[in-house]
Amino acid sequence: MDPFDSSPQETSPQVRRGGVERSTEPNALTVGAPVDLSCDECGAPVSWSPGDRALRCGHCGCLTEVEVDEVDVEERPLSEASDAARGFGLEVRLLACEVCQARVTFDGATISRSCPFCGSPGVLDQEASRNALRPESLIPLEVGKDLVEANFKAWARGLWFRPNALKRVKVGSAVGVYVPAWAFDARVHAKWTAQSGTYYWVTESYTARVNGKTQHRTRRVRKVRWRSSRGERRDDHDDVLVFASKGVDRDMAGELGPYSTDALVPYSPEFLAGWRAEEYQIDLLDGWDLGRETIRVRQRELCARDVPGDTYRSLRVRNEFSDVRWKLMLLPMWSVTYRLGGKSYAVLVHGETGKVAGKAPYSWAKVGLAVLVVAGAALAAAALSR
Ligand SMILES: [Zn+2]
Numbered sequence: 134m135d136p137f138d139s140s141p142q143e144t145s146p147q148v149r150r151g152g153v154e155r156s157t158e159p160n161a162l163t164v165g166a167p168v169d170l171s172c173d174e175c176g177a178p179v180s181w182s183p184g185d186r187a188l189r190c191g192h193c194g195c196l197t198e199v200e201v202d203e204v205d206v207e208e209r210p211l212s213e214a215s216d217a218a219r220g221f222g223l224e225v226r227l228l229a230c231e232v233c234q235a236r237v238t239f240d241g242a243t244i245s246r247s248c249p250f251c252g253s254p255g256v257l258d259q260e261a262s263r264n265a266l267r268p269e270s271l272i273p274l275e276v277g278k279d280l281v282e283a284n285f286k287a288w289a290r291g292l293w294f295r296p297n298a299l300k301r302v303k304v305g306s307a308v309g310v311y312v313p314a315w316a317f318d319a320r321v322h323a324k325w326t327a328q329s330g331t332y333y334w335v336t337e338s339y340t341a342r343v344n345g346k347t348q349h350r351t352r353r354v355r356k357v358r359w360r361s362s363r364g365e366r367r368d369d370h371d372d373v374l375v376f377a378s379k380g381v382d383r384d385m386a387g388e389l390g391p392y393s394t395d396a397l398v399p400y401s402p403e404f405l406a407g408w409r410a411e412e413y414q415i416d417l418l419d420g421w422d423l424g425r426e427t428i429r430v431r432q433r434e435l436c437a438r439d440v441p442g443d444t445y446r447s448l449r450v451r452n453e454f455s456d457v458r459w460k461l462m463l464l465p466m467w468s469v470t471y472r473l474g475g476k477s478y479a480v481l482v483h484g485e486t487g488k489v490a491g492k493a494p495y496s497w498a499k500v501g502l503a504v505l506v507v508a509g510a511a512l513a514a515a516a517l518s519r
């Protein structure tokens with residue numbers, strides 16, 4: 134079903150609690166039993182409604198609150214991936230994009246069979262991987278389509294040096310999608326060695342020829358006194374984020390800014406109802422390789438600050454990682470595409486703050502086009518005058 138066309142038919146819907154049935158078997162979630170996502174009143178499919186912060190029935194409009202377990206989101210040691218929950222816990226199929234490699238969920242009623250990230254129609258229908266690790270937590274999608282369109286318009290109008298057509302451009306497609314990200318915690322014991330440098334000044338004499346005469350002069354020269362130094366430090370790194378998506382442009386996603394980890398709730402399949410979710414494409418160990426690299430860079434900066442003196446060289450850092458923990462979370466975004474000048478452009482909208490990050494052509498394209506039009510007109514005029 135399309136969550137945007139599900140207009141409520143009741144003006145003041147009653148919020149009920151716990152209407153969505155969940156299997157009561159204790160390990161139902163760990164084996165990926167699908168959650169029933171149909172309306173208690175009429176049996177029609179329900180979907181997550183950002184504006185209501187509840188599930189809304191597409192047929193009768195009644196709302197059902199999503200019950201969230203009051204437990205802390207579990208962070209697991211790296212060694213304990215094998216007994217973590219698997220699958221989305223939802224009967225879904227995946228579109229696998231042949232261009233950008235994203236694997237995105239869709240439900241039976243989704244009409245658009247193109248990739249929500251790159252717009253490619255080259256998508257394959259696949260079974261969701263029941264073996265994929267389940268996200269432990271997510272931030273519920275809060276921004277609805279109206280705000281996405283308004284913020285997109287404001288963003289397009291606010292850009293400088295762009296074609297005028299951009300000010301009138303319309304949203305082509307807008308898809309709310311949960312993007313997977315790994316978050317790593319780690320304790321690091323770093324030992325470093327370096328050459329620590331202290332500045333000192335000396336007076337040097339030199340000769341210069343002025344008007345053909347040799348003169349003796351002096352100048353102050355900065356020198357560095359080097360001595361070896363060493364040290365160690367212990368740091369805790371918390372929630373180092375690594376996007377596990379292949380569909381999302383990492384730079385653009387980075388521009389969207391942070392997500393408030395306060396808003397994290399334990400994963401529940403109901404939040405995904407009617408929306409897309411990408412299955413992670415960068416697995417836990419590859420994700421940890423990227424996360425560890427981020428931590429190494431930070432650790433090097435921290436150690437560099439510890440080196441005494443005015444400057445340093447030959448800094449060598451040896452990091453010992455311990456207590457590495459991970460969680461897999463889903464972060465809400467809107468993937469928006471628009472067409473301009475026969476080309477498709479991608480824009481992302483933060484699913485919590487509504488911030489827009491995206492690509493747009495510069496106005497030299499317009500200038501180029503104007504040059505072509507003028508040249509074309511000149512050619513036409515020349516042809517007519519012959
Ligand atoms: Zn209903």
Ligand SMILES: [Zn+2]
Binds near residue numbers: 232235249251253380
């Ligand atoms: Zn794609």
